[in-house]
Amino acid sequence: MNDSSTDIEQSEDGEGENKQIVLRLFITGASVNSLRAVTNLKKICDTYIKENYSLEIIDVYQEKGLAEKEQIIALPLLIKSLPLPEKRLIGDMSDTKKVLKGIGISL
Template identity: 50%
Template sequence: MDARTEFDENAGPLAGHYVLHLFITGATPNSTRAVRNLKDICEQYLPGRYELTIVDIYQQPELAKSEQIIAAPTLVRKQPLPVRRLIGDLSNRERTLAALDLPLRPDFEL
């Protein structure tokens, strides 16, 4: 089921829906690590509440240009607002969680 169409009986449309774009450069070690780290975080902290798009800037340079991506890997959090950007392989979990406005522990209620 598409996360955009899921509903919580008590809250209506699921609160805290995240739209994330991860810009990578092929299958480099840093890109591979960033994808793995972000998927782990999303599954642990945002199960069923995120939409992740992975953009290889070698395959889609026009998207990188339109988003003004100057380094990769770069994570762009589109939703919730404000838009945030984080450059790197996302291995510093504390820094990544802070950029996503997520708590250090995944056992929270939205």
């Protein structure tokens, strides 16, 4: 299951620095926490980041090799890979402020 957006908007500083946020959410099938994390994260992204992000949703049951490569120990897990530094957040993404801080967005 993938959901991505490739449109990039100008940054708020108006200088045209387009810094797309690259996110990967690792989930465990259709569990309650996984579905909650997907819903919460999509809402946060659509509200605060608009089209300036890409989101890949990875079910570790279907992508076991990728989960091992990323050394995942707890799920759901959100990895923000770009812009650097990489950040990891664990949980159902219900704490909007924590998620925004984790992906480098300040309110």
